[in-house]
Amino acid sequence: xxxxxxxxxTCTIRECVEADAELVLKLFRTVAAESDNxxxxxxxxxxxxxxxxxxxxxxxxxxxxIMVLAEVDGRPVALAGVEGPKLKKFAHHGEVGMSVLRxxxxxxxxxxxxxxxxxxxxxxxxxxxxxxxxxxxxPAYRLYCSAGFTEEGRxxxxxxxxxxxxxxxxxxxxxxx
Numbered sequence: 001x002x003x004x005x006x007x008x009x010t011c012t013i014r015e016c017v018e019a020d021a022e023l024v025l026k027l028f029r030t031v032a033a034e035s036d037n038x039x040x041x042x043x044x045x046x047x048x049x050x051x052x053x054x055x056x057x058x059x060x061x062x063x064x065x066i067m068v069l070a071e072v073d074g075r076p077v078a079l080a081g082v083e084g085p086k087l088k089k090f091a092h093h094g095e096v097g098m099s100v101l102r103x104x105x106x107x108x109x110x111x112x113x114x115x116x117x118x119x120x121x122x123x124x125x126x127x128x129x130x131x132x133x134x135x136x137x138x139p140a141y142r143l144y145c146s147a148g149f150t151e152e153g154r155x156x157x158x159x160x161x162x163x164x165x166x167x168x169x170x171x172x173x174x175x176x177x
Contacts (some may be wrong), residue, residue: 001116005107009072013116015060016067020076021052024069027076031099036162037137038099059083064091066120070100070109077104080113082121082129093128093173094121106139114147121176128175134159135168149174 001013016024025047032042047055059067064084069076078101082094096117100109121129131149133140149172157166 001112003108003112005072005104005109007107009107011070011072011077011107011109011112013068013070013113016056016069016079016081017060018053018056020069021049021056023076024056024067024079025049025052027069027079027101028099031079031101034102037134037140039132039159063124064094064126066117068113068116070113072104077101078109078113080117082117082126084126092126093130094126096129096131098131110140110143111147114143118147118174118176127177128173130171130173133170133172135170136161141170141172144172147174 003011003013005011025045029042029045032038032040032045056067059065059081062084065082067079067081070078070080078099080096080098082096084094085091096114098110098113118129129149130152131144133144135141135154151170152173153171155169155171158169159167161167
């Protein structure tokens with residue numbers, strides 16, 4: 001999928017392949033270092049390139065999981081995916097995760113990724129996408145709500161922030177029934 005960013009540049013969203021493993025790890029570590037909005041700190045991303053290749057391969061082989069990369073001018077700028085549970089009772093939904101380099105925030109990449117993942121989810125027969133967002137990440141919360149996700153729960157003082165304070169984890173979902 002190719003589309004135009006709000007600043008006029010062209011962005012491409014595509015499914016990750018095993019050859020992307022090194023780029024994916026570098027991008028994920030960079031985004032984790034730029035923001036307090038991810039669930040991991042940069043030093044907690046310990047996968048080797050080969051382990052990342054296997055992770056990407058497992059996502060590609062799973063009927064209810066996907067991993068995508070967004071690129072601008074050939075540069076990886078965002079990573080996202082849906083992780084589908086292996087258990088049959090829960091295989092009808094998947095959890096969305098997304099990370100975007102700070103310099104590419106608010107250019108339309110997040111919304112395009114959500115649209116891409118929703119189209120994929122409908123195509124493979126999922127009935128629900130869910131995700132977690134922290135209460136201190138207001139722009140992401142607004143983006144998800146504008147894309148049709150609604151709040152389904154909240155864990156109070158669930159996440160320790162870099163500044164030593166605690167924030168809530170908010171669970172959002174979008175149903176396709």
